[in-house]
Amino acid sequence: MSVLGRLVVAGLGAAAARYALRQVRTSPAGPALERSNFRGRTVTLAAGPALALGACGAAAGGAASVPAGAATVVAGLGAGAVGLYDDVVGARPEQKADKGFAGHLAALRQGRITAGLVKIVGVGAAGLGAAALLAADPRVAAHPGRRRQGALGRGVDVLLGAGVVAGTANLINLLDLRPGRALKSGLLLGAPLVGGAAGGIAAGAAGAAAGLLPADLGEDVMIGDSGANALGAVLGVALAARTGPVGRAGLLAVLAGLTAASEKVSFTRVIANTPGLRELDALGRRAD
Numbered sequence: 112m113s114v115l116g117r118l119v120v121a122g123l124g125a126a127a128a129r130y131a132l133r134q135v136r137t138s139p140a141g142p143a144l145e146r147s148n149f150r151g152r153t154v155t156l157a158a159g160p161a162l163a164l165g166a167c168g169a170a171a172g173g174a175a176s177v178p179a180g181a182a183t184v185v186a187g188l189g190a191g192a193v194g195l196y197d198d199v200v201g202a203r204p205e206q207k208a209d210k211g212f213a214g215h216l217a218a219l220r221q222g223r224i225t226a227g228l229v230k231i232v233g234v235g236a237a238g239l240g241a242a243a244l245l246a247a248d249p250r251v252a253a254h255p256g257r258r259r260q261g262a263l264g265r266g267v268d269v270l271l272g273a274g275v276v277a278g279t280a281n282l283i284n285l286l287d288l289r290p291g292r293a294l295k296s297g298l299l300l301g302a303p304l305v306g307g308a309a310g311g312i313a314a315g316a317a318g319a320a321a322g323l324l325p326a327d328l329g330e331d332v333m334i335g336d337s338g339a340n341a342l343g344a345v346l347g348v349a350l351a352a353r354t355g356p357v358g359r360a361g362l363l364a365v366l367a368g369l370t371a372a373s374e375k376v377s378f379t380r381v382i383a384n385t386p387g388l389r390e391l392d393a394l395g396r397r398a399d
Contacts, residue, residue, distance in 0.1 A: 112173065117305055117314040120173035124318025128165025132323065132332065135161050143199070149289065152330050156198050158323050159337030163191030165319035166345050173311025175250060179352055182244035183312055186348050189237025190280045191341030193230045198335040201226035234340055235277045241348050242272030248352070250308065256355025264356070271359035276347035278366030283343030284336055285373050290396050291328040292382075293339045294320045300346050309352040316345040328395040 112120075135141065135157040144156040167187035174180035245251050246269055260268065279300075287293035297320040304313035320342055326332045334342070350362060382388045 112175065112311045117173065117310050120169050120311050120314040121305075121318030121321070123172065124165050124169030124315040124320075125322025126165075127168050128161050128319040128322040131161035131164045132158055132326070146333060146335075148330060148333060150330070154330055154333045156195075156333050156335040156337070158327065158332035159198060159335040159339075159341075160191060160195055162319055162323055162334050162338035163187055163194075163341035165322065166316045166342055167191075169315030169318055170312040170345050170348075171315070173315045175309070175311060176248050178244045178248040179251070179309065179312065179348070182241040182248075182352075183315075183345055183348050185244060186237050186241035186276050186280075186344040187316075187341045189240065190234045190277075190344035191337045193233030193237070194284070194336035194338070194340035196233075197226045197230040198337055201230075201336075230336060230340070234280050234344065235273065237344060238273040238276035238280070238347065239269070241276050241344070242269045242351060245272055245348070245352055251352055254355040256357055260356075268356045268359065271356060271363055272351040274363040275351045275354075275359050275366065276344050278363060278370065279347030279350060280340045280343035282366055282369055283346070284339040285370070286378060287334060287336075287339040288379050289392065290330050290333075291324055292392055293334060293342065294324045294327055295391065295394075297342045297346060298324075301349070304346065304349045304353070307349075307353045309349040312352065313346060313349040316342055316349070324395075328397070330397055 135144070136155055141155065141157060145153055146156055148154050167184050170183045170187065171180040174183055246265060251257075257265075257268065283293050283297055283300075286296045298317055301313045301317035301320070304310065305317060307313070323332065323334065323338075327334060351359060354362065382392050
């Protein structure tokens, strides 16, 4: 796809996300999506499903093959759907005490299935489905690291791809603690991917993120788990589509390390204490 084609895909992503936001916000379900943000302002979670729909639609249209487009839809809509479930059900009082992967496992040992655990399993399943579809893409299969794979190697490669998709979805979600942070992170991750083999997919996701960024920074909307998971999953497909088994393993190691670190370290505190990151994080946001 040409540079102009990718710009068109990005523009379609932005337009689709904004249109979807208006439709979701004014739908009968709109009032149920209102929440208070970290500052106590009333915002709407309608941006979450809007981002999922806009990013998936544009990214699938920009994909280089039918299998890659299908992988994008499965990953983005699957992760977005279970994220929306967690946004709605996870807000209930009995669910709020179980936080983090360890908290969800502790609840499971007590015989309780949390909304967060449903989301974890659902995002993993969406990643696995997307990775299996990518394996059917001739362009992905032609990577030098895959030419002599046997059945076992192909299976491991699919599992690594699933881990990259799910891990990227989780990482973007972990960063969604302040207005605009997750969308900025998605743009920073997606920008260098736009020029690669899966550039059309990344362009669609980045365009949708850019389209909703002003409303998110203005504290008019929140993307929630639905939007953050969907954005990360689509970008994860772009990452998995352009890397071989070794590259996927390296990406998964980095994603797993960051996820483990998040259980012990506050990313918000790290950003606040790091020059450059602090200013980028605050750029365009309302003053505290």
